Amino acid sequence: MKTIKAVAATGNLSSGFREETLVRAVQQGAHFIGCDAGTTDSGPYYLGSGNPRGPREGTKRNLRIMIREGLKAGIPVIVGSAGHAGGTPHLNWTLGIVRELARENAWHFKLASIDSEVPKDRLAEEFQRGRITPLCPAPELNDNSIRQAERFVAMMGIEPIQEALKSSAQVVVTGRCSDVAIYAALPVMQGIPKHVAFHAGKILECGSAAVAQRYYPDCMAAELDQDGFTIDPPNPDFRCTPQSVSAHTLYENSDPYRLIESGGTVDTADAQYEAISDRAVRVNGSRFIPAEKYTVKIEGAAMAGYRSIVVAGIRDPLILRQLGKFLDGLRAVVERKIEDSLKLSRSAYNLQFRVYGSNGSLGQLEPSSQVEGHEVGLIIDVVARSQSEAADILPIVWHTGLHHPIPEQEGLISNFAFPFSPPGADMGPVYQFCANHVWHLDDPCEPFRTTFENL
């Protein structure tokens, strides 16, 4: 029976793995090495700004070991969601590192890059044709918001990766890509059923996260066949249990049994997890339900303004016992001052008092927002249309707040303990996710552009 052995270098390319673990995993007979490099978890900044999330040196170290081992064993290396957000600048950043490594190490191989950025005109056209539909919940998308956004990417399924592999690419670097597709593409091409390949992909995509006790980020491996797969961590210090593997299907997934991917849904409701040694787990019994229509997810980020912040502590119990009222009063005074001196109405900017010690972490979802401690941390958060406007508004707020009166104290008081001079900083552009939509496709490869290079 044909089996395919998949190796995940780690859960995220920037988080790393132990060199000896990857070497061992490949020596044990891997058919390919995969690694996910992206996520939307860290917010819309990376997609919006086009900046990758580094560190560059760490990413280079990890790619060096993966490509070296891949070339040595003659197996493909697949990196998904390059540079964190998978847009064209993120892809180019990662390709730059790969080319640099090839040059420095005198490596020669065929490199495939798959660009997943969707030009705004193209997306607007597809939107007009009714081929872009919202998921739930989703921000409102229309022709105007598409054109005003910074960047969109489409999340590829297995098919564009398979096309690159069929052209004998040794290293495949993709733009935005389903985490699962990185690990399912090659096995499905080699005849492994989709329910096996996609479910194994879900377990592999976080690297060693599916072990019982993850002491540090590291590699993971799975052997796939016609009936199921065996997950077996290549690091001898790690072990998987039926509990740890099945529990991992819950992680970051809103539905514990149904994993929706491009082309279909993996249903794990009847999956069985069985310990076959003290460290390896056999998984059988998931199902793949093909989708009626092939869709890919669209992610987008739009500019929301520019942020400047100040950090301060408040320790005076007389202020703390009336903090809500104090901040409401301060807001009214500064809105007037900003209008008078900067000619900015309160709809032209967003001013937030983030109170740590009250509801800083949960905001409107905090059930117990009264202050109970002896001090609070305050972040004065200003988002305006330009950095200079935000930077102009900020000192009006913090300086007014510093001396804003309370009835119990006469004379000039200083209400804020600033740990820094200057008390705040410009945070740069702020973005927001502006799409949670799918694109209905006739051809799964349609939005993606593959380029080959012989290094």
Place this chain on the structure above:
Amino acid sequence: MYGTWMIPASRFAPHLKICELVEKTKRRMHELWQFTKLIRSKNAGPFELTFDIMFKDQDSFRKVMAGGKLSPELIAQLYKTDLHQIRFFVIESLLTVKISIPRPVFSGDVGDTDVYGGQFHGPLIRLQVVD
């Protein structure tokens, strides 16, 4: 000068203190975290939050579920969410309750407080789940 340790213990009616302590301990045994090995929240994409509650053992799982407090209705109230938007899964084979809700503020939006959604489980930890 008397240290507190020198004040005759009888003045504090020790038997009463112990009763109170037992009462307090009993009360504390009713909080969700004491029945679980994991309570976490996390983004499930930028537009949804998901909570995983994994119980220590069958007994803890049964006690809490039989208590009836940990329910979609309670989550709706605690997280100010419409009942019909709450997905509430009881996974007995994993001794787990999984709950997913839409984010009231999307991850990273100007008003967001927790980009990864990693601290929204806070109010669940000390929830009184058994009478």
